[in-house]
Amino acid sequence: EENLKSEELLSENYQGIRPASGYPACPDHTEKAELFTLLNAETNTGITLTETFAMNPASSVSGLYFAHPAAKYFVLGKICRDQVEDYARRKGMNVKTAEKWLAPVLNYDPE
Template structure:
């Protein structure tokens, strides 16, 4: 949120306002959404991260997610 000033430790502890759904988890089970995300962001060219045929990200330490900072956002 605009008024948050969090440390790295706070972010890792998920003390931010909002939610962070990621492909493959219950709130966003469809991995094919990564295709759209990567295309919109031109992610492969800009980051060097590639998607495999099963949509795993390479290198394996790569992560992606959607961030919603609205106070009323919540998981279903």
């Protein structure tokens, strides 16, 4: 169990990681909608998502919290068209939409 001071928390001196949608390990912002649904976040917190998946109020944060001492951040590398097509199929979205949300990590020009 950790007992950290505010400064230590702000400096991220805690055990584990907090990857979040839209950041290098989880580039797809649409995953925030899944998280909000699972947690009933709007009802429980009053935080809402915009059509671009920004949170309102703007000072809100969300993420996945892993407190394991061996947890390490990672970056998703560039992905190819076949990976985007597979991802879109599994998410139930069309490829163009998947390309929009995954644009920073595409290894090709979606045209």
